[in-house]
Structure formats: C-alpha cells, structure tokens
Amino acid sequence: QQQVKQSPQSLIVQKGGISIINCAYENTAFDYFPWYQQFPGKGPALLIAIRPDVSEKKEGRFTISFNKSAKQFSLHIMDSQPGDSATYFCAASKGNAGNMLTFGGGTRLMVKP
Amino acid sequence: KAGVTQTPRYLIKTRGQQVTLSCSPISGHRSVSWYQQTPGQGLQFLFEYFSETQRNKGNFPGRFSGRQFSNSRSEMNVSTLELGDSALYLCASSLTRGVGEQYFGPGTRLTVT
Numbered sequence: 717q718q719q720v721k722q723s724p725q726s727l728i729v730q731k732g733g734i735s736i737i738n739c740a741y742e743n744t745a746f747d748y749f750p751w752y753q754q755f756p757g758k759g760p761a762l763l764i765a766i767r768p769d770v771s772e773k774k775e776g777r778f779t780i781s782f783n784k785s786a787k788q789f790s791l792h793i794m795d796s797q798p799g800d801s802a803t804y805f806c807a808a809s810k811g812n813a814g815n816m817l818t819f820g821g822g823t824r825l826m827v828k829p
Numbered sequence: 830k831a832g833v834t835q836t837p838r839y840l841i842k843t844r845g846q847q848v849t850l851s852c853s854p855i856s857g858h859r860s861v862s863w864y865q866q867t868p869g870q871g872l873q874f875l876f877e878y879f880s881e882t883q884r885n886k887g888n889f890p891g892r893f894s895g896r897q898f899s900n901s902r903s904e905m906n907v908s909t910l911e912l913g914d915s916a917l918y919l920c921a922s923s924l925t926r927g928v929g930e931q932y933f934g935p936g937t938r939l940t941v942t
Contacts, residue, residue, distance in 0.1 A: 822871060
C-alpha cells in the first residue's frame, strides 16, 4: 500500500525555471513532511521539511507548500540550476511511530543549461 | 561534526550467505533507522533502533535483523541472502525519536550473485 504518491516521475526544466514536484498522502496521522535530494552514489540529503501547522516554508530557493485539507504538499525549486539535477523524494512520518519515514517514489529532475 | 558513516560501502555476496552491515550515527544521535533502496520498490523502511531496542519494524522477512550498541552504533544482518536482496542499504540517524530530522549515510551497495 503506497501511502505517499509522488509526481511526476521525471522532470526536465530549463536553467532559471521553476521545478515543481507534488506529493499526496493518505494517512492523516502523518505530522512531518520532509524532502530529500539524492545524487547518484550518495545517500539522500535532507533538503527542507514542514509540519502541518504551517502552509508554506521557504529556505533559499526551495519552498514547500502544504495543503492539509487536500492532503497534498509540493516542492518548488526557484531559479533551477544544473547543479539541482538529482532525484528528489518526498516523505512523511507520524510522531507516535518514531522515525519511520514513508517515502514517495521519487522524481528525477534534470535542469538543462 | 562528522556525518553518518556506513561500512562497507560495497559488498558482493553469493546466494545463501549472510551479511552484516555497520552504521555509525552522527555524534550525539541516539536513533538509527535502516532503509532499503531498490529501483523497483524505492526507499523502504526496515527498522529503527533507539536505546539499544528495536522500536519499529517494516514489512520485511525475519531474515533481516539488526541491533544497536550502547554507543548508538548499529548493525544490520541479512541471513540466507536472495538475489532480490541486492540493494542500497541506507542508515539514517536522528537525535532522538519523533523529532523528524533524519540524516542519511552514503549507504552500502549489496550485490547478491
């Protein structure tokens, strides 16, 4: 049972453009939603995270938008750069389940120069 | 502060053998979680250890086991290896349980032949 659905599976964006990746979750008990960035041969790196008490969080060029009623959240990468080319994963966890993360399927982003 | 370290980085084993992977969390972190990453199934939670006790377990057979030592270092063991166990095994550390932020190591690439 896939509890976190991520789209699109792959994305091509021109340099300077906006990359948008979407995730939808089913379990309303989730209370922590991180995004991870993974480069080939590396482990996932925590990029930015949000909790349901806020609708948006911004860190540099990365913004998470969160819609609790729709059970959706998205990652926006502003002014996308070739160095942003990587696989991005959304995830979710619930506090009473400790640190167990449920991941989306991943989005492979390519930013063209 | 040093990141999460995992050893070995690469491993080749034969079907039926067993393997032990090691993870050293970030200094001061007491929670260690393990994940399996494959192209087909994505990132899947294996188990979480905190204070030397398994706190959560994912949907994996009993061939997968782990333990945590008093210094928070963790090991996972896979017995009677199958071809389908070929994957990147990732360890993630967190300060404690339920706080959200988890930091991943580079992973151990296991190939079963």
